[in-house]
Amino acid sequence: MIHLSNSPDQTEALAIALARDFRGGECVALEGELGAGKTQFVRGLLRGLGGDPRAVSSPTYVLLNIYERGRLRLFHLDAYRVGGPEDFEGIGFEELLDQGGVVVVEWASRVRDLLPVGTIWVKIESVDEHRRHIEIIR
Numbered sequence: 001m002i003h004l005s006n007s008p009d010q011t012e013a014l015a016i017a018l019a020r021d022f023r024g025g026e027c028v029a030l031e032g033e034l035g036a037g038k039t040q041f042v043r044g045l046l047r048g049l050g051g052d053p054r055a056v057s058s059p060t061y062v063l064l065n066i067y068e069r070g071r072l073r074l075f076h077l078d079a080y081r082v083g084g085p086e087d088f089e090g091i092g093f094e095e096l097l098d099q100g101g102v103v104v105v106e107w108a109s110r111v112r113d114l115l116p117v118g119t120i121w122v123k124i125e126s127v128d129e130h131r132r133h134i135e136i137i138r
């Protein structure tokens with residue numbers, strides 16, 4: 001199903017609703033161009049888990065941010081600058097999936113082969129400055 005979001009808050013609301021059912025062990029793959037709203041969506045996930053969304057920034061340079069304060073630990077990764085899957089393996093991506101938290105990956109198609117069966121795909125497309133089409137495939 002494709003949702004229409006008219007604002008960052010609406011994008012967050014979709015993510016909050018998604019996170020509500022999480023039990024731990026989920027992997028969320030985010031796709032969309034620069035500025036589409038992937039990080040905004042992660043803010044919603046963290047808010048839905050009871051964490052502090054102000055803590056969220058794109059982990060483009062560090063590859064991994066960890067937010068501990070919600071009801072589940074959130075691992076936030078960004079594959080934008082990875083050279084290849086080996087960079088993700090180098091930061092222990094496979095181990096992260098086994099921690100019982102929630103793993104979220106921006107630019108996920110760049111590490112597609114590493115993503116587990118059952119990964120939830122979220123595809124965000126800009127319609128114009130404020131509108132986004134958001135497809136959640138689970």
Ligand SMILES: Nc1ncnc2c1ncn2[C@@H]1O[C@H](COP(=O)(O)OP(=O)(O)OP(=O)(O)O)[C@@H](O)[C@H]1O
Binds near residue numbers: 007
């Ligand atoms: N409906 C909307 N949903 C999400 N973000 C929106 C929306 N309308 C406008 N925006 C703006 O678009 C920008 C999205 O930025 P964000 O950092 O989330 O993008 P991103 O996909 O993570 O980009 P990058 O690939 O650089 O990490 C923000 O400035 C946000 O305010």
Ligand SMILES: [Mg+2]
Binds near residue numbers: 040
């Ligand atoms: Mg981002």
